[in-house]
Amino acid sequence: MEANSPAPLREMWYFALPGQAVPKGRMAAKTMLGEPLLIGRDADGKPFALRDICPHRGIPLTAGTFDGREVTCCYHGWRFNGQGQCTAIPSLVPGQDLDIARIKVASYPAVEVHGNIWVFFGEDPANSPKVPEIPGLGPKGPNLFERTTFRSNIDHAVVGLMDPAHGPFVHQSWWWRSGASIHEKAKAFEPSPWGFTMVKHRPSSNSKAYKLLGGVPETEISFRLPSVRIERVEVGRHLLCNLTAITPLEEGVAEINHSIYWTMPWLSLLKPVLRPYVRAFLRQDRDIMERQQDGLRHDPPLMLINDADQQAKWYYRLKNEYARARTEGRDFVNPVKARVLRWRS
Ligand code: FES
Ligand SMILES: [Fe+2]
Missing domain, CATH: 3.90.380.10 (Naphthalene 1,2-dioxygenase Alpha Subunit; Chain A, domain 1)
Structure with a gap:
């Protein structure tokens, strides 16, 4: 990024949604920094974020369904887990040698802090500023x-x-x-x-x-x-x-x-x-x-x-x-x- 660019900083966490907007087993669509995101919460309560575009033919994955473990695309039923890994392609016939392990949707680091979900944009969350934690507040969401x-x-x-x-x-x-x-x-x-x-x-x-x-x-x-x-x-x-x-x-x-x-x-x-x-x-x-x-x-x-x-x-x-x-x-x-x-x- 050049100096004085009005573009948002990369290698940063950005506020996505209040946690209560995404209950367990649900997903929501949101564009952030110009990128379409699927923000979901799995059956264990853990938030995750994926690029909201099916790698098969480009339809938003949020147009499909989510069962708390896998997102199913509404077009041809390809399935993806919370890490974006393709887990099933219903149209495949036994013996067809497509390696689905190589099919992935881009995933974004997501965390929940004080009841709000934040998503990381960049390559290196480990060496970037953490989502701010406020002393005296617990995991409960905002009042x-x-x-x-x-x-x-x-x-x-x-x-x-x-x-x-x-x-x-x-x-x-x-x-x-x-x-x-x-x-x-x-x-x-x-x-x-x-x-x-x-x-x-x-x-x-x-x-x-x-x-x-x-x-x-x-x-x-x-x-x-x-x-x-x-x-x-x-x-x-x-x-x-x-x-x-x-x-x-x-x-x-x-x-x-x-x-x-x-x-x-x-x-x-x-x-x-x-x-x-x-x-x-x-x-x-x-x-x-x-x-x-x-x-x-x-x-x-x-x-x-x-x-x-x-x-x-x-x-x-x-x-x-x-x-x-x-x-x-x-x-x-x-x-x-x-x-x-x-x-x-
Ligand atoms: S476009 Fe998603 S499965 Fe075909
Ligand atoms: Fe103001």
Whole structure:
């Protein structure tokens, strides 16, 4: 990959689906990074991912059936296991010497972490950043999951996700912030694995939503390649965690996957109230990025300014460094230096 390419990074895990979207013995179709995938869960509960194209005549395998062990193509009934190995070709007659062991569908590494399924794109998962694990969370899936899709390349989607200055303009609503509450902020950042972290701090006093939590919450927000933001809010012994992962679906189309986890039981009672707010928040981001495309299609020069756009600058540097390190076969060197960023929002 060339420097500054808007193409998504390879040799990376990307968020695919919330685990509950694929029960045991079921499969789902999803295009990620322009590649058609079959994402399934076998009878033992293990997720797997295959290229969703039958090697015989190209029909999507997800158009067929899955019995928890094998996927059967709907066209001529060829069967494949979860590793993509062909296991049967019904039309073969005894004595016909086709070696089905040589027929394979490409398979992708798939894992489930905190109840979400992630798929690896690349050759070398062993030497690539792992799917982020969040201390304090178990294998249980998110308490709340919401997703939205919009026109954007991965870079604009990520930059929009981390952009601290759009809040008062894009996310105006009575329950979050109002434009009038804009004030100066200073936050300390430091490098963290494959990205950077806004070190633990008390959340902004103008975030009314936090008051619902009670206690004095402390927040830590980290970003890591390729496109993952993790916000941990600790309230006493309890934890509220927002995991936002952007998945490039195909060229110019991105998806925001937003998982919220919490350990305070009472918050679950508020779920019906919470969901519309989360949805509205994501919709605001989606609408602004869709609108941005109206300008971007003219390919204008753009600006990144201090300090409000510093995280965006770091993102581009991190991405270029990762691509370069992989191409050159050397270790990744985090380009982020610890510093305090100041902006008004
Ligand atoms: S196209 Fe799949 S079995 Fe023929
Ligand atoms: Fe936003």
